Amino acid sequence: MLEGKNNSGLNDKVDMSFLDHLEELRKRIILSVVGLIISCVIAGVFIDDILNLIVLRPSIEANLKLQNLSPFGQPLLYFKLILIIGIILGFPFFLYQLWRFIAPGLYVNERRWARWITFFTSVCFLSGVLFSYFLMIPTMLSFASSFGTDKIENIIDVNNYLSFITIMLLSSGILFEMPMVTFILSRFGILTSDFMRKYRRHSIVVIMILAAALTPTTDPISMTIFAAPLFFLYELSVVIAKIAERKHISKEND
Numbered sequence: 004m005l006e007g008k009n010n011s012g013l014n015d016k017v018d019m020s021f022l023d024h025l026e027e028l029r030k031r032i033i034l035s036v037v038g039l040i041i042s043c044v045i046a047g048v049f050i051d052d053i054l055n056l057i058v059l060r061p062s063i064e065a066n067l068k069l070q071n072l073s074p075f076g077q078p079l080l081y082f083k084l085i086l087i088i089g090i091i092l093g094f095p096f097f098l099y100q101l102w103r104f105i106a107p108g109l110y111v112n113e114r115r116w117a118r119w120i121t122f123f124t125s126v127c128f129l130s131g132v133l134f135s136y137f138l139m140i141p142t143m144l145s146f147a148s149s150f151g152t153d154k155i156e157n158i159i160d161v162n163n164y165l166s167f168i169t170i171m172l173l174s175s176g177i178l179f180e181m182p183m184v185t186f187i188l189s190r191f192g193i194l195t196s197d198f199m200r201k202y203r204r205h206s207i208v209v210i211m212i213l214a215a216a217l218t219p220t221t222d223p224i225s226m227t228i229f230a231a232p233l234f235f236l237y238e239l240s241v242v243i244a245k246i247a248e249r250k251h252i253s254k255e256n257d
Contacts, residue, residue, distance in 0.1 A: 031100040038096040043089030050085055058084060062164060065144035069161040076162055087169050091132060095125035124183045131179025135171045143225045174217045178233060185240035189247035196244040206237055
């Protein structure tokens with residue numbers, strides 16, 4: 004690999020052949036898989052505490068009774084939970100490997116903001132996971148447990164419960180990436196704040212559809228709880244797009 008110098012004295016892009024790119028991609032994939040395995044091992048060591056103190060806590064607070072309906076339901080529950088926790092813990096490391104893969108194709112000044120994008124992407128994802136766990140999931144479960152007649156006892160299959168938790172955590176984490184996606188698109192001049200303002204009403208409809216599709220329950224309370232932060236993230240994305248536009252225009256003028 005070779006690095007050149009541009010007129011400003013900064014390191015230029017790294018020259019890599021097609022085979023070099025394939026080798027680098029293979030290396031990053033292997034490291035990402037190793038990171039996932041290590042995360043899963045860590046989750047496996049603390050799996051009982053994770054299950055009893057973290058995963059089951061919302062159901063206990065909502066007075067929901069869980070049961071296992073399958074002979075291998077609990078082993079399957081443990082395996083799925085280890086993989087889910089491994090993915091969440093290993094996500095920042097995966098983003099780091101992704102950044103290391105694309106870094107040779109960037110100029111030095113581009114690498115600086117790419118590092119920050121990697122950092123804030125991890126922060127946004129983990130913020131979405133924490134928001135879902137501490138606010139959305141408890142509120143939804145409390146509403147579900149208190150709704151209906153007392154003649155029907157709520158006894159939930161534990162694997163269905165884990166699926167609900169997983170969907171809420173991962174979907175919330177992904178949707179909280181909206182500001183970072185907006186920044187990247189605006190940084191390259193693909194998306195503008197004016198476009199987002201113009202189609203704000205359309206975005207409201209899309210957000211409500213997403214809330215209806217991703218929320219396991221169909222009650223308006225759960226949908227509102229899920230949609231409210233998305234409205235905030237959209238407005239925040241408009242502001243971020245405006246800031247990124249200025250950086251894009253400044254870069255073009257240099």
